[in-house]
Amino acid sequence: MRGDVIRIQNALDDGARIENTFDDEGCSALHLTSMYGCDSALEFLLTKNLPTCFIDMMDKKKRRTALHVAAWFGRETLCYKLVKAGASIHLNDYQGHSASDLARQANAEKLARFFTQTLRTRACAARKGANETDL
Numbered sequence: 001m002r003g004d005v006i007r008i009q010n011a012l013d014d015g016a017r018i019e020n021t022f023d024d025e026g027c028s029a030l031h032l033t034s035m036y037g038c039d040s041a042l043e044f045l046l047t048k049n050l051p052t053c054f055i056d057m058m059d060k061k062k063r064r065t066a067l068h069v070a071a072w073f074g075r076e077t078l079c080y081k082l083v084k085a086g087a088s089i090h091l092n093d094y095q096g097h098s099a100s101d102l103a104r105q106a107n108a109e110k111l112a113r114f115f116t117q118t119l120r121t122r123a124c125a126a127r128k129g130a131n132e133t134d135l
Contacts, residue, residue, distance in 0.1 A: 005044045018045060019054050026060030034070035034078050042078055052086045063094040071099040071115070074108035079115075089115050089122075 008029070012018070018029055027035070030050075033042040056065050067087040070078040079099070083089060092098055097105075100115035 005040050008041060008044060012048075018048060018050065026058075028054070028057055028059075028066065030055065030057075030066035030082075031059055031064075031069050034066040034075065034082070035073065037073065037075055037078065039077055039081075042081060046081060046085045050085070052088070055082065055086055056088045056091060058091075058093070065091055065099075067091075067099045068093050068097070068102055071102040071108070071111060072106055074103065074106040074111060076108065076111050076114075079103075079111055083114075083118060089119055 022028055023032070029045055030042065032038075033045065056067075058065055062068075064072070065087065067079060067082045067089070068091070070082060089099055093102075098115070100112045100119075103109075103112040103115060
């Protein structure tokens with residue numbers, strides 16, 4: 001039942017709002033799909049043009065985003081999709097851990113390297129953009 005795209009679509013058709021639906025711990029549908037590894041459900045949700053503020057929403061208990069959760073479980077594919085959708089890599093949870101830190105704790109070194117490289121690439125692009133506006 002978890003990750004059932006048809007049920008999610010039916011709920012949306014019945015008026016459910018993804019951005020307003022959370023469990024008791026403040027976990028969104030993105031948190032839950034990341035936790036349970038529901039690739040198809042995550043992909044479906046990301047097609048709904050969710051705002052970055054929702055993608056980066058933190059749960060109440062550990063102040064983790066869906067990206068933190070996916071990294072903690074070492075779910076590479078889900079992390080890649082969340083980052084592509086605009087998830088912020090630089091955010092820290094309640095213990096000051098980034099998604100990269102959590103990936104390392106999960107022994108997902110390839111994923112941790114991906115986060116590090118993506119941060120570097122984004123920083124270089126931001127510096128380049130800032131330099132171009134100075135001209």
